[in-house]
Amino acid sequence: xxTAEFGSFALTLALACAIAQLMLSTAARIRRSxxxxxxxxxxxLAAFAGVAIAFASLIYAxxxxxxxxxxxxxxxxxxxxxxxxxxxxxxxxxxSMLLWCLILTGYGAAxxxxxxxLPRGLKALMVATQGALGSVFLAYTVFASNPLMRxxxxxxxxxxxxxxxxxxxxxxxxxxxxxxxxGMSVVFSLAVAALIEGRxxxxxxxxxxxxxxxxxxxxxVGITLGxxxxxxxxxxxxxxxxxxxxxxxxxxxxVATALLxxxxxxxxxxxxxxxSLFLALGAFTFSMLGAFLVRSGVLTSVxxxxxxxxxxxxxxxILGLTSGSAFTLFAWRAPQLSPGxxxxxxxxxxxxxxxxxxxxxxxxxxxxxxxxxLIREALTGESISVGPPYFNATFTPxxxxxxxxxxxxxxxxxxxxxxxxxxxxxxxxAVIAVGCGLLAYALVSPKxxxxxxxxxxxxxxxxxxISELVERTRALRVPAADSWxxxxxxxxxxxxxxxxxxxxxxxxxxxxxxxxxKGEAAEALSLGGSLDxxxxxLVLESVGPVDGPNFEAERGLIRATRDGKPVCTxxxxxxxxxxxxxxxxxxxxxxxxxxxxxMVLGERRETMAGTPVWLVRAYWNPWATLIFLxxxxxxxxxxxxxxxxxxxxxVARRAKAVAGEQPA
Amino acid sequence: MTARSLLxxxxxxxxxxxxxxPAERLADPHQEARARAIFADVRxxxxxxxxxxxxxxxxxxxxxxxxxxxVRAGRSDAQIKRFLTxxxxxxxxxxxxxxxxxxxxxxxxxxxxLAGGGxxxxxxxxxAAEAELSPEEANRVRRLAESDSx
Numbered sequence: 027x028x029t030a031e032f033g034s035f036a037l038t039l040a041l042a043c044a045i046a047q048l049m050l051s052t053a054a055r056i057r058r059s060x061x062x063x064x065x066x067x068x069x070x071l072a073a074f075a076g077v078a079i080a081f082a083s084l085i086y087a088x089x090x091x092x093x094x095x096x097x098x099x100x101x102x103x104x105x106x107x108x109x110x111x112x113x114x115x116x117x118x119x120x121x122s123m124l125l126w127c128l129i130l131t132g133y134g135a136a137x138x139x140x141x142x143x144l145p146r147g148l149k150a151l152m153v154a155t156q157g158a159l160g161s162v163f164l165a166y167t168v169f170a171s172n173p174l175m176r177x178x179x180x181x182x183x184x185x186x187x188x189x190x191x192x193x194x195x196x197x198x199x200x201x202x203x204x205x206x207x208x209g210m211s212v213v214f215s216l217a218v219a220a221l222i223e224g225r226x227x228x229x230x231x232x233x234x235x236x237x238x239x240x241x242x243x244x245x246x247v248g249i250t251l252g253x254x255x256x257x258x259x260x261x262x263x264x265x266x267x268x269x270x271x272x273x274x275x276x277x278x279x280x281v282a283t284a285l286l287x288x289x290x291x292x293x294x295x296x297x298x299x300x301x302s303l304f305l306a307l308g309a310f311t312f313s314m315l316g317a318f319l320v321r322s323g324v325l326t327s328v329x330x331x332x333x334x335x336x337x338x339x340x341x342x343x344i345l346g347l348t349s350g351s352a353f354t355l356f357a358w359r360a361p362q363l364s365p366g367x368x369x370x371x372x373x374x375x376x377x378x379x380x381x382x383x384x385x386x387x388x389x390x391x392x393x394x395x396x397x398x399x400l401i402r403e404a405l406t407g408e409s410i411s412v413g414p415p416y417f418n419a420t421f422t423p424x425x426x427x428x429x430x431x432x433x434x435x436x437x438x439x440x441x442x443x444x445x446x447x448x449x450x451x452x453x454x455x456a457v458i459a460v461g462c463g464l465l466a467y468a469l470v471s472p473k474x475x476x477x478x479x480x481x482x483x484x485x486x487x488x489x490x491x492i493s494e495l496v497e498r499t500r501a502l503r504v505p506a507a508d509s510w511x512x513x514x515x516x517x518x519x520x521x522x523x524x525x526x527x528x529x530x531x532x533x534x535x536x537x538x539x540x541x542x543x544k545g546e547a548a549e550a551l552s553l554g555g556s557l558d559x560x561x562x563x564l565v566l567e568s569v570g571p572v573d574g575p576n577f578e579a580e581r582g583l584i585r586a587t588r589d590g591k592p593v594c595t596x597x598x599x600x601x602x603x604x605x606x607x608x609x610x611x612x613x614x615x616x617x618x619x620x621x622x623x624x625m626v627l628g629e630r631r632e633t634m635a636g637t638p639v640w641l642v643r644a645y646w647n648p649w650a651t652l653i654f655l656x657x658x659x660x661x662x663x664x665x666x667x668x669x670x671x672x673x674x675x676x677v678a679r680r681a682k683a684v685a686g687e688q689p690a
Numbered sequence: 691m692t693a694r695s696l697l698x699x700x701x702x703x704x705x706x707x708x709x710x711x712p713a714e715r716l717a718d719p720h721q722e723a724r725a726r727a728i729f730a731d732v733r734x735x736x737x738x739x740x741x742x743x744x745x746x747x748x749x750x751x752x753x754x755x756x757x758x759x760x761v762r763a764g765r766s767d768a769q770i771k772r773f774l775t776x777x778x779x780x781x782x783x784x785x786x787x788x789x790x791x792x793x794x795x796x797x798x799x800x801x802x803x804l805a806g807g808g809x810x811x812x813x814x815x816x817x818a819a820e821a822e823l824s825p826e827e828a829n830r831v832r833r834l835a836e837s838d839s840x
Contacts, residue, residue: 386802387806394794401794402792421799
């Protein structure tokens, strides 16, 4: 079959198209030519088509187990289920870079097609910048990490994908994550274009918003899927480890969150234009930094994954080149931007600036914590560790401060706010929050002051979001029918914000409860043996062999009871994948409301008497569902906001057309 | 590799809160709880980014045994941590030390907050001053208003 060659050819062609896109669109801006601009947009579409063909041929190679393609031989296996064969296409370094390019050119094509309302010059420059990014990453993929390379002597069987990665949540999470990372490229391109044009105004902020929202929502879903996967696949009950790789995905999210808020100020009040631009450039810079950190191996040098220092250097050069030139442009042009509208210390502007200061500090925390071991090693030659205790001591207080301030923000007026009015609207939420915290402190054992504080914060955020909704609908102050009309008539952007803030509250509630009152038990159990956790009594009833498609496993049957009444059964597995020689654990989770009873079957041992025993671990994770539900609500909020009429693409164009028809 | 898959690689073998293994536990629950708290701050040296509380690696097991023995012998947390850093260097503790070389690490986030707060304050002050009209401007406004109403 020639599909791999065909794909390689299409990929090279896509590189040529991306270069053409850069040159045609730049020329279009210089000569102010609509013909050249259209040609540049056409090249953007062609680049996307080329990468799409290359990607399809890679998936085809994986599905047909074509082991003459080096990447397939290294990452696939004939016995692997179809889903994981397809997911194998982005399971390796080379394949994931191709996915990155696919999404990058996809966004390029989308922004070329949908950006109809933008001024011509700005649009041409945006398409040109997208083309420049596409050229750099496609060149990297074609010349340094082509996933479609053949090998001279194909093996009979592939080396298979790491079994830990053979999981539905993990298989689908990279596309979401990358749609988030790379979505920031459009924001980046818009910022570069605005800097070159020298104009950043309310309209610019409005164009940036939908792209930033879309990317942010995707990133939120991607990170949550990843955390959920870690939660049930790694088998030790945690969901966030402050690992450098997690941090790499978290930093662009924090910056994008800050951008979403500062862009509101730029849109409504014309202020913070320079800062919004800085964040717009920063979001994609952190995406690229993440790509570099994860692939170069600078932070995880001893690890089994094929990390390649030369590729790391190439990615670092790409990062330096693109971000370096963008920030140089920023340093040159930004001082000329107008400072925008005035505002008082107590105002929505101030609240949003505080939000940005805290988010920037949080990003700095994560960045320092991730990179400081490298810095220390370079400075003093000693290696140190920066682990979860550091982040708990720095990141958490910053976020707590943010959570305390958050509900007040949306209730403050622009320019000059009224703190007393805010107090009148929020005191009920404050009383409920403090009451819940105190009640939890009095009732829940063991007593955890910090856990109760977190709980109160979660309730405060949720109460704040609801208070905000009450305020907008004037509920209880005007007739119910009136309130209802107001509620239905709320713009989707308002709903989006309320949901996002509510989701954060749900997350904080779940995270604090889970961290504070998690229960853990582990025993070596023979058949019929039992252990107790979180008020549940767990009995290991039986253990039997299981024959999987590409693994062999032992499956336990654990019966859980509470106060003598049967509650549920769990069937955790311990799997052995012969292809890679790895052992993994499939946990069993018994959902009890929002809480989880989490069961793990460990290794088999023998007692002195020769009877077999299994190491069984169980966790009681109270309210753990909320940890994953919260971010999902946030992402839904983002998507609803995205569908707001104000942001819907093409609205500007239609409005212009209507205005044009009317006699002056 | 995607972010998560690398984490999986970091995990290497599955690591299921190995410290909870009943075979290793101390008899006194209070001492055991203290030992577990220390484990969470001690890095498993061979498995990169994991604490010995989580790791199933052999070395992590050895370190756990050493820590538990010292807890049983009644040594303080600080003494035990000093014993570990003397042997393995600062790298072994997951909490970076409060020292001058780590000033940027611990102080950085607060510096950002201070700088941001300072910028906000200065902007609020400058712009407030700007917002006030100079006497000439006030006169001009008055004249314009008068000519308008005239």
